[in-house]
Amino acid sequence: MSDTPMLELCDAARYFDVSRPALQRLIAGEGKRILRAVDGVNLSVPKGTTLSLVGESGCGKSTVARLAVGLYRPSAGQVVFDGRDLAEARAASDQRRRMQMIFQDPYASLNPRWRVRDIVAEPMRAFGLLPNRAAEEARVAELLTQVGLSPLDGHKFPHEFSGGQRQRISIARALSSNPEFLVCDEPTSALDVSVQAQILNLMKELQSRMGLTYLFISHNLAVVRQVSDRIGVMYLGRIAELAPAESLFRRPRHPYTRALMEAIPDLDMTGRVRIPVGGEVPSPITPPTGCAFHPRCSLAGPRCKAERPELKPAGDAMVACHAVEEGRD
Amino acid sequence: MSGQNPLLEVRHLRVEFPTRRGTLVALDDVSFTIAAGEVLGVVGESGAGKSMTGAAIIGLLEPPGRIAGGEIRLDGKRIDNLRYEDMRRIRGKDIGAIFQDPLTTLNPLYTVGRQLAETMTTHLPITPAEARKRAIGWLDLVGIPAAAQRIDSYPHEFSGGMRQRVVIALALCAEPRLIVADEPTTALDVSIQAQIIALLKSLAREKGTAMMLVTHDMGVIAETADRVAVMYAGRIAEIGPVRNVVKQASHPYTVGLMGSIPPLDRRVERLAQIDGAMPRLSAIPKGCAYNPRCPKSFARCAQDRPDLLPAGPTQAACWLYADGEGAKNV
Numbered sequence: 001m002s003d004t005p006m007l008e009l010c011d012a013a014r015y016f017d018v019s020r021p022a023l024q025r026l027i028a029g030e031g032k033r034i035l036r037a038v039d040g041v042n043l044s045v046p047k048g049t050t051l052s053l054v055g056e057s058g059c060g061k062s063t064v065a066r067l068a069v070g071l072y073r074p075s076a077g078q079v080v081f082d083g084r085d086l087a088e089a090r091a092a093s094d095q096r097r098r099m100q101m102i103f104q105d106p107y108a109s110l111n112p113r114w115r116v117r118d119i120v121a122e123p124m125r126a127f128g129l130l131p132n133r134a135a136e137e138a139r140v141a142e143l144l145t146q147v148g149l150s151p152l153d154g155h156k157f158p159h160e161f162s163g164g165q166r167q168r169i170s171i172a173r174a175l176s177s178n179p180e181f182l183v184c185d186e187p188t189s190a191l192d193v194s195v196q197a198q199i200l201n202l203m204k205e206l207q208s209r210m211g212l213t214y215l216f217i218s219h220n221l222a223v224v225r226q227v228s229d230r231i232g233v234m235y236l237g238r239i240a241e242l243a244p245a246e247s248l249f250r251r252p253r254h255p256y257t258r259a260l261m262e263a264i265p266d267l268d269m270t271g272r273v274r275i276p277v278g279g280e281v282p283s284p285i286t287p288p289t290g291c292a293f294h295p296r297c298s299l300a301g302p303r304c305k306a307e308r309p310e311l312k313p314a315g316d317a318m319v320a321c322h323a324v325e326e327g328r329d
Numbered sequence: 330m331s332g333q334n335p336l337l338e339v340r341h342l343r344v345e346f347p348t349r350r351g352t353l354v355a356l357d358d359v360s361f362t363i364a365a366g367e368v369l370g371v372v373g374e375s376g377a378g379k380s381m382t383g384a385a386i387i388g389l390l391e392p393p394g395r396i397a398g399g400e401i402r403l404d405g406k407r408i409d410n411l412r413y414e415d416m417r418r419i420r421g422k423d424i425g426a427i428f429q430d431p432l433t434t435l436n437p438l439y440t441v442g443r444q445l446a447e448t449m450t451t452h453l454p455i456t457p458a459e460a461r462k463r464a465i466g467w468l469d470l471v472g473i474p475a476a477a478q479r480i481d482s483y484p485h486e487f488s489g490g491m492r493q494r495v496v497i498a499l500a501l502c503a504e505p506r507l508i509v510a511d512e513p514t515t516a517l518d519v520s521i522q523a524q525i526i527a528l529l530k531s532l533a534r535e536k537g538t539a540m541m542l543v544t545h546d547m548g549v550i551a552e553t554a555d556r557v558a559v560m561y562a563g564r565i566a567e568i569g570p571v572r573n574v575v576k577q578a579s580h581p582y583t584v585g586l587m588g589s590i591p592p593l594d595r596r597v598e599r600l601a602q603i604d605g606a607m608p609r610l611s612a613i614p615k616g617c618a619y620n621p622r623c624p625k626s627f628a629r630c631a632q633d634r635p636d637l638l639p640a641g642p643t644q645a646a647c648w649l650y651a652d653g654e655g656a657k658n659v
Contacts, residue, residue: 056518162606163375192374192545197589197600204599219518222591226600246596263523264593265548267575277520280490 004083005044006181006213007068011077013237014038014063018285035285037063039237040077042311047180050207050214052224052245054260055234056281061217064234065185068215069101081181097127100174104186106166110158116169117154120144123177143172147202164195171202175210185217200226221264225249233257236284236292243317253319253329255297291322299323334405335362336539337386337507341399342409344378344385346610348393353610355381355394357563358636365506366537368530370554370571372547372586374607377560379543383509385409386541387426388416403507422452425500429512431492434499435484441468441495442480445502452503467498471528490521497525501532508533511543526553547590551575559583562608562618569643579640580647581626582619617648625649 019025019032038060045051053061066072067079070090079086081099089095100123103109110119117140123129130136141151147168158166167187174182187203188196204227206212218224224231228245233254241254252258259277279296282288291309294300301322309320323329344356356378363369371379384390386401388408401409408419420426428434436444445464450457461480468476471494473487484492493513500508510529514522530553533540542554550557551571558568559580567580578584588601605622608614614621620630629648640650 056520164606193547194374194586194589194603195606197591197602198604200591201599201602220591222593225593225596226591249593259520261593263519265523265526265546265552266593267548267551267587267590277523280488280521281518 004047005080006047006082007215008044008080009041009064009067009077010080012038012041012064012067012074012079013076014060014067014072015075033285036237036287037284038067041234041237041239043232043239043242045181045213045215047213048207048211049229050216050227051230051232052216052218052228053232053234054218054221054224056219056260058236058281058284059234060237060284061219061234062185063237065101065183065215065217069099069183071101093127097123097129097177098179099181099183100177100179102167102170102174102182102184102187105190106163106170107190109170110166112158114157115154116144116156116158116161119158119169120154120172120176123173127177129177139176140172143176146175146206147172148198162195163191164198167191167195167199168202171199171206175206179212181213181215183215183217186219187216188223189218189220196223203227221260233260236281236287238292239311239318239320240293241317241319241321242311243319247316251315251317253314253317253324254321255299255323255329256293259296291320297323299328301328336365336367336404337363337541338402338405339382339386339399340402342382342385342396342401343398344381344390344394345397346394350611354613355563355610356385358399359560359563359565360399360637361558361565361568363507363539363541365539366533367556368533368540368542368554370550370557371541371543371560372545372550372557373560373566374545374586376607376610378563379545379560380511381563382560383426383511383541383543386507387420387424387509388413389420389426418452421448421505422503423505423507425503425505425508427496427500427508427510427513429515431489431496431516432484434496435492437484440481440483441487445480445495445499448499449502463502464498467502468495470532471495471498471501472524473498490517490524493517493521493525494528497528501536501538504536506539508538508540509543510540512545513542514549515544515546522549529553547575547587559586562613563610564618564646565637566619566647567640567643567645568637573642577641579643579650580645581623581649583645585622585624617646 014037016035016037018035053064055061067074070086081089120140120143121136140154144151144153149168188199216227231245231248232242233240235256240256252261263277277296288295290306291304294304303322309322311318311320312325314324340360342356342359346353346355359382373379385396396409400407442464446460449460449463465476465480473479473491473494514525526549554571557571557574559566561582567583578587585603591600603622616631616633617635620626635646635648637644637646638650
């Protein structure tokens with residue numbers, strides 16, 4: 001493993017203009033409305049490891065995934081892929097093929113009118129990786145076998161497969177251009193638990209065999225614990241806590257991380273009363289001042305309302321919280 | 330619970346879907362009971378028949394699906410063969426329903442107050458003014474801040490979590506004795522989910538309402554249900570007290586299902602997985618439907634279909650427990 005991280009986000013941000021049409025705005029006398037989906041995120045994913053991002057809906061984790069593969073350009077800051085600016089890397093097809101994405105919905109992400117062998121072969125055709133038809137057929141068969149399907153499945157259409165099998169097809173397609181970096185946006189959340197276990201096992205197996213680097217997006221902390229080396233907890237477009245997986249679970253530091261863990265139903269403690277976090281995620285268009293979590297936080301003080309906390313080291317973790325910094329936790 | 334008649338009794342329920350290529354059996358010989366104040370969790374993979382069971386009970390099976398056998402009794406009275414109008418009166422008054430998607434349950438053109446008041450004046454002998462007062466009370470009870478002001482808001486003015494609270498208030502406001510909740514928290518974030526579950530639980534306890542909670546989230550079940558039914562391919566594979574089903578399951582399918590849940594408290598190198606997938610309705614294997622995937626199957630499993638048999642504290646539809654002593658063959 002070399003020292004250059006596979007992916008680095010330096011103060012990356014992505015804003016969306018959600019204003020009403022100009023004329024209506026003029027009549028109503030209101031300004032532009034900007035949604036800060038991702039607002040100054042710093043992270044790096046070392047080669048061969050898995051970084052996971054967790055958080056509730058609307059926290060910006062999927063936007064980070066799209067920034068990471070270049071589906072969105074950052075509004076500010078920089079995305080660096082293996083030492084080069086992502087936009088520049090994406091201009092070169094030999095760089096572009098090194099990154100692939102697996103999407104959440106295996107029903108929507110496969111073209112229903114294509115046969116599986118065409119779906120899987122598409123990235124290789126696009127990048128011109130194979131000399132002839134015979135080589136392509138052999139490679140598709142190899143890929144399908146690799147993800148636990150039969151080479152004969154190549155002749156079928158996506159509708160002939162169950163959700164779990166379709167997600168295997170998505171993985172085979174993602175692997176076909178020999179990528180080194182996979183961005184997985186909720187790859188198992190549309191699947192049943194028994195199938196989820198199959199897919200997670202497969203992804204871990206492929207990682208150890210091929211040395212893949214994963215950016216893994218999920219809202220499920222238990223899933224994230226199984227696959228991650230490091231975990232970032234996001235809240236309203238910013239990272240609240242970034243820590244090695246084991247230490248995050250052993251000692252969650254940020255009050256939001258603790259609240260998230262507290263909120264998970266626990267199989268072992270049947271009948272336990274959990275303490276729900278009050279309130280809801282605020283709108284990212286008009287985020288609260290200071291720390292975005294302060295209206296729901298039990299440790300909030302005057303400083304939390306006024307000043308936005310930055311990510312600072314706390315033990316082996318990075319935490320953006322005044323209370324943790326001041327030792328009030 | 331013993332000695333007392335159950336509030337809901339489902340006996341040998343069979344639901345069929347006639348298609349051009351023959352009849353599909355979606356539910357086959359499903360039997361269970363729910364007592365007043367009890368929460369029965371129903372779990373299983375997609376397509377196992379959980380939601381279908383709920384839909385059959387509230388009389389909202391999608392045509393061409395129909396009840397082809399068995400009976401459903403509410404408080405001793407059969408409700409599966411009622412005319413549409415009679416069933417409509419029971420729905421809402423005696424049985425409340427909560428569905429997964431709060432946006433499709435609410436009418437976007439009416440204020441939430443109007444929807445609540447209308448439900449109450451339809452089913453309860455009260456005046457519109459009284460209904461409005463009670464509507465505010467219900468919104469307050471389900472945790473909507475400033476209920477008196479929010480009552481004249483439209484559904485789109487609420488967030489997802491708040492909307493699901495409105496749906497719950499709507500299901501509860503006519504004070505039904507049974508609530509069928511189909512994935513009530515699946516569309517919500519964990520922090521909101523915890524709030525909703527806590528709410529449902531306290532309401533069931535305080536008002537003695539029976540609840541059938543359909544979900545694929547085992548954590549929610551472990552936390553809320555008194556008993557659990559595990560469904561597989563249109564049948565109940567195992568049913569019993571929640572602790573026993575979750576922690577010491579008897580049916581190999583339940584064992585596999587519980588084993589495949591990623592643990593939160595530790596990292597495992599490889600998750601237990603059940604190989605293969607649940608069969609389609611058109612190709613349910615002979616004998617026990619689970620036998621091709623079952624690590625413990627033997628000759629009889631491929632021949633005869635097992636019914637629910639006593640297996641320790643639970644009941645399991647599995648030939649391992651054929652001699653009544655269970656553990657011996659395992």
